[in-house]
Amino acid sequence: MNIGLFDSGLGGLIITKSIIESIPEYNFSYIGDTAHVPYGSRSKETIYNFTKNCVDYLFKNQNCELIIIACNTASIASLRRLQQEYLKENFPNRRILGVVIPTLETVIENNYKSIGLLATNGTVASNVFNQELKKLSKDIQLYSTPAPLLVPLIENNGDKYARPIIQDYIKTFENKNIEAIILGCTHYPHYKNIIKTEAEKILQRKIDIISQDEIIPKKIITYLQNHPEIETNLSKDGKRFFGITDITESYKQQAYSIFGEPIKIEKINL
Numbered sequence: 001m002n003i004g005l006f007d008s009g010l011g012g013l014i015i016t017k018s019i020i021e022s023i024p025e026y027n028f029s030y031i032g033d034t035a036h037v038p039y040g041s042r043s044k045e046t047i048y049n050f051t052k053n054c055v056d057y058l059f060k061n062q063n064c065e066l067i068i069i070a071c072n073t074a075s076i077a078s079l080r081r082l083q084q085e086y087l088k089e090n091f092p093n094r095r096i097l098g099v100v101i102p103t104l105e106t107v108i109e110n111n112y113k114s115i116g117l118l119a120t121n122g123t124v125a126s127n128v129f130n131q132e133l134k135k136l137s138k139d140i141q142l143y144s145t146p147a148p149l150l151v152p153l154i155e156n157n158g159d160k161y162a163r164p165i166i167q168d169y170i171k172t173f174e175n176k177n178i179e180a181i182i183l184g185c186t187h188y189p190h191y192k193n194i195i196k197t198e199a200e201k202i203l204q205r206k207i208d209i210i211s212q213d214e215i216i217p218k219k220i221i222t223y224l225q226n227h228p229e230i231e232t233n234l235s236k237d238g239k240r241f242f243g244i245t246d247i248t249e250s251y252k253q254q255a256y257s258i259f260g261e262p263i264k265i266e267k268i269n270l
């Protein structure tokens, strides 16, 4: 059986690549919902339905034992409901994991006291990062800034326009004494270096970048070690499947450029 990875679009290929590199022996199936990206400004109900359809495909057509919802927006809008309703009714022995809690655990492990969050409109408006952080610690200040222009830039090869936009987002953290910035969206690791450079320049101090492509692979390894009942069901033939819900030449090229090497990407019909 496979490990499934889901994202609203192609940005999830960044984290997928780092997961595959850290545990290459497993079989992976990736779905990007390019027919509906971006999710960031959509309603919770709509995001839930889109995510459920893709998760259902991963379980039924890709024989996934475990699915990681790599998309923060989808994790926030749908993870709990998928676990409590969909999984219970359809696949009670399989698992769906999200990315928000593992990211916040990293904040705690590093003893930060003041941090910034860059994320989509939906993620920031949900306030879920803040609520979940308060359950882990009451002493950490989280300052959230919506960064909605970054996903369309990444999905449309707009890198040359990114720097001034990133500078504007980072200015919202001035005078907050932040020590680190969480990249709370699958796509943002693409701009990790620019975000760090601009943050240190503007905020005049060392700023750590909490990037899910670095955190999540380690968390998955720990999860598999702690859950042999899941791990033993996973196939280890190193097979990969990359599917998207809408396909164009430009999506194929972006997938290549985001993943960093040629991949065979197919259109799936939901």
Ligand code: DGL
Pocket (backbone or CB within 6 Å): 007, 008, 009, 011, 012, 037, 038, 039, 040, 041, 070, 071, 072, 073, 074, 120, 123, 151, 184, 185, 186, 187
């Ligand atoms: N993948 C989404 C996330 O991690 C962002 C892209 C979108 O808006 O669909 O939040």
